[in-house]
């Protein structure tokens with residue numbers, strides 16, 4: 001069973017991620033993990049923090065001589081910014097005069113709900129953990145899940161569909177185009193359509209000028225996923241439900257769509273469902289589809305087409321022209337607190353979305369194929385592929 005947790009505060013010493021249940025014998029590519037972390041730090045509209053950090057996955061346990069050994073994996077990501085926070089956010093009592101209070105909660109952030117829940121007099125500890133700096137830890141272990149999936153021939157990538165009102169419209173972006181996008185060494189808005197990307201950049205420039213923020217939509221695509229991951233047999237084992245929860249768990253994601261789920265609700269069945277053909281040796285079992293509106297999942301089970309999951313992000317809630325709020329102490333009306341912030345994070349959220357999709361698919365694959373070593377997992381996997389071929 002694949003399980004994972006993260007720990008760490010945004011301005012603490014480090015983030016830590018734990019991954020348990022990965023079979024032994026998976027080759028770990030450090031450069032790949034670090035590139036994944038780099039990808040999460042990119043994108044037009046990021047704040048000053050990303051100029052300070054240059055994340056690298058420091059593996060503490062579970063990997064020896066370059067391969068996983070079946071033991072729990074712990075990864076540490078150093079926070080370079082810690083040196084600026086050691087006195088204001090110490091583990092020990094420290095000097096209360098040096099603490100950096102967050103005096104008025106930001107509408108849309110976790111500040112008020114968190115302070116009420118944990119009975120804090122202000123929001124510093126809340127935002128330290130609610131912050132999406134945490135998503136870096138998920139990307140590190142998501143990288144391991146991607147390396148595992150690669151052994152099964154499965155790849156997971158993302159691209160940006162919309163920033164604010166600028167979008168690629170209804171075009172389905174091919175897998176090849178997404179791969180080409182991923183190979184770029186400069187990330188603007190991670191959009192496969194150059195004209196749309198330019199409009200997205202203008203959208204970010206507009207909010208930068210008006211001291212506002214902007215949300216958008218990313219799409220994660222998982223390629224060459226065999227039919228049969230997830231099941232309709234139990235509500236909590238449905239692949240669509242697991243993916244929706246995983247992607248929704250990312251900071252600022254407020255809706256998740258599988259395939260064309262949202263527009264499908266307003267379309268007739270004939271325009272939605274993906275007609276079936278047969279053309280051996282196509283795909284995994286010879287069955288073909290005319291299109292992929294289902295996003296690769298029917299009945300909570302992968303159907304052999306690309307899995308397409310979209311995450312809808314609300315605009316960032318830290319605004320340089322802050323909204324109305326209330327002082328935690330005096331309860332008088334004041335402007336919401338401002339702390340150095342991103343204004344657009346859609347490409348970065350897409351990379352974190354990839355990590356969540358990869359971890360979910362790796363968990364489902366291990367559920368189906370099992371195995372304590374990669375040799376055992378791959379033997380079972382190949383046996384299943386053979387079964388599909390002979391179906």
Ligand SMILES: Cc1cc2nc3c(=O)[nH]c(=O)nc-3n(C[C@H](O)[C@H](O)[C@H](O)COP(=O)(O)O)c2cc1C
Pocket residue numbers: 047108109110130131132133135250251252253314316317318340341342343345348349352
């Ligand atoms: C990659 C990424 C970076 C983010 N950066 C910021 C940021 O700099 N400032 C901010 O206010 N919110 C940022 N957010 C969003 C907040 O973390 C999020 O809105 C907040 O934790 C409240 O959670 P909720 O939006 O899910 O309700 C970011 C989100 C993501 C995915």
